Amino acid sequence: MKDQATKPRMPDEVGVPDPFPFMHPIMKKNYGNWAWHDRERPGVLHHVAKSGDEIWTVRAGTQRQMDVFTIRKLADIADEFSDGYVRFTTRSNIEFLVGDHDKVAPLIERLNEEGFPVGGTGASVSMISHTQGWLHCDIPGTDASGVVKSLMDELYKDFVEEKMPNRVRITTSCCQINCGGQGDIAVNVQYTKPPKINHDLVANVCERPAVVARCPVAAIRPAMVNGKPSLEVDEKKCVCCGACYPPCPPMQINGEESTKIAIWVGGKHSNARSKPTFHKLAVANLPNNPPHWPEVREVVRKIVDTYKKDAKHWERMGEWIERIGWTRFFELTGLAFTKHHLDTWTGARKTMNMSAHVHF
């Protein structure tokens, strides 16, 4: 090519950027040399380095999906109070790094004025880690940001206080792939009907062997329908997981009424005290009811309140239930225990009580 201007720009494969140019100088200076921390109030962490240097972190909730105006507002607040340095937590809270303790209280005041709740530390209900939903995902059964907004409005006080027995980590997911992950409470889409297949489209849109292979219960097989190559589902075997839908959109798993919400409890990432755990089914078949999902809010509220009242300090949701037993959990929360709570998947037997230990 003679003309340099028309030469296409190739990417500069820089990979993961170096964070040090964006790290608060006190953190950079004391990198790997911190001594201890405490919390003077909810939403504020105080870290002390071996050098004696101190830094205060003021944590605030955000809507995660942020418009440029909100981003610029947060940048302005950072310039005024935290020398322009911030970071985000894995749960989309923003943290302002403050080297001067005198700026902590005015920063909190400003954040509150601007509508950003300060909290999410220690034994609080932190921001819900969530997925994309109707805003952007190609397979969602519900919205994520809307469910989260509704729930965090409900749990606002529990975010800005540290009055839980231990931290409460809530997640939401818009399909059963569960990108939101494990949580003390997980609010996840649960499909209730087999996919509805548009046989006119399958042959052109779906790689049929790959779709057959995707099914966890081998319920999908190739078939000729109306003279066209398509797929059929053995509806007696189908567990309505939706795994066939992403690779084959003509196998619509979502339905206005059939897409439901299930709530799961007792997932835990941390290794503190007990080993990490998966969340377990608490209740299924709640309606997918935008814009406020009141039935979901009510159950989450009840579970959070019951845990708050009954658990011992430092017990996470799953550890509390382990102590009091599932009988008492269902009794205290007023939720039903059904045959659907009995696991039937591979390894299910190891979830059964094979002892004479019984809770009354």
Place this chain on the structure above:
Amino acid sequence: MKDESKGKHPTPMLDELEGGKWPSFVTGLKRLRDEGTENNQKMMNDLLGQLNHSYEKKLGFWKGGTLSVLGYGGGIIPRFSEVAEQFPESKEFHTLRVMPPAGYHYTSDLLRKFADIWEEHGSGLIAFHGQSGDIMFQGCSSENAQPAFDALNELGFDLGGAGPALRTAMSCVGHARCEQSCYDEVQAHRRIINKFLDEMHRPALPYKFKFKFSGCANDCVNAIHRADFAVIGTWRDDIKIDQEKVKEHIAEVGRKYTIDTVVNMCPTRAISLHDDDTLEIDNSSCVRCMHCINVMTKALSPGDDRGASIMIGGKRALKIGDLMGIMIKPFIKLETEEDWEELEDFAETCIEFFADNALEHERIGETIDRIGLPAFLEAVGVEADPNMVNHPRTSCYVRTDDFDEEAQKWFERRARETGANAHAE
């Protein structure tokens, strides 16, 4: 309220989400519609219209497709509207997944530059961060994907992973601000991902492969559940105890409370409280769970002989059900250049194993389940270790005629390790 004069879509369902005390994403979307650049306004008006339509119909209306930038095969999540006739301005609403600085550190200057780029090339909507660990620049037309990427790339940022590829990693705040951090997370994160960028930018693996880096067993980036390859900080020597601070803690919260929340909550009953309010820890029984250190942040801290464990095979439901990572390397040091190269080499071995042996759409945890842990260990050159199991097998269905040879290997390895440790001392 429908504003016919400006052609704004009514959004009665979404309007409901502007009340309440939590920051509202709807208010943000509307501000882009009303006050953003001309392009942002048009795109956001139709985006809000489509989203409200979803709220009414209880269905999503996006479909995927194929889109990438020159030189790359992944990193962009294409979205085409299925209701583009009603909402044409947001008919293409792609997301650029961009890798953040390791540990999610930002300056206000950087945030503003992101905002400026996305105001110009995209919708003005950015998520900090997606579940993948990326900054998600949401709402880009097909035409603008290349110039948007070029602008971000010239700023020193790169696309993350999508599809069957090495994915964007996550690391906790770690060394930057946490006394519990047991290794240099930034170095681990950047070394590993930046060494294997080809696997990220040109997807050719059987399925996704994720690394996550947590500085201690509190696992703040959820690595054990969510990563194919989890690096979790730990230490080998004794927990450090400042007995004066122990006494201060007990004086402040009480002896009974300390017994209830520290002594009795130790998972291996490794802690005793003496009558003089000093603590004794049986370090050979301690499993480095972090609980007592979390409670007594001034009095207790991880030991000095720090490093990391490697756990492999975490993932969620699809296809065989949820899996957590299995302990594969109970302890590696991460201090010298050789240590780091060993980590890189082991990561490479695991990625190569995955590329060569996993079935299409199979995660490495599922491969391990399919072939059995012994076969995996043999393939990646790791010896069996009691830390890999909750307990030895309970099933007798195993052929053990080479048990003596295997036992001999164990004793030789033990002798080598004991000798090496004695030598080091």
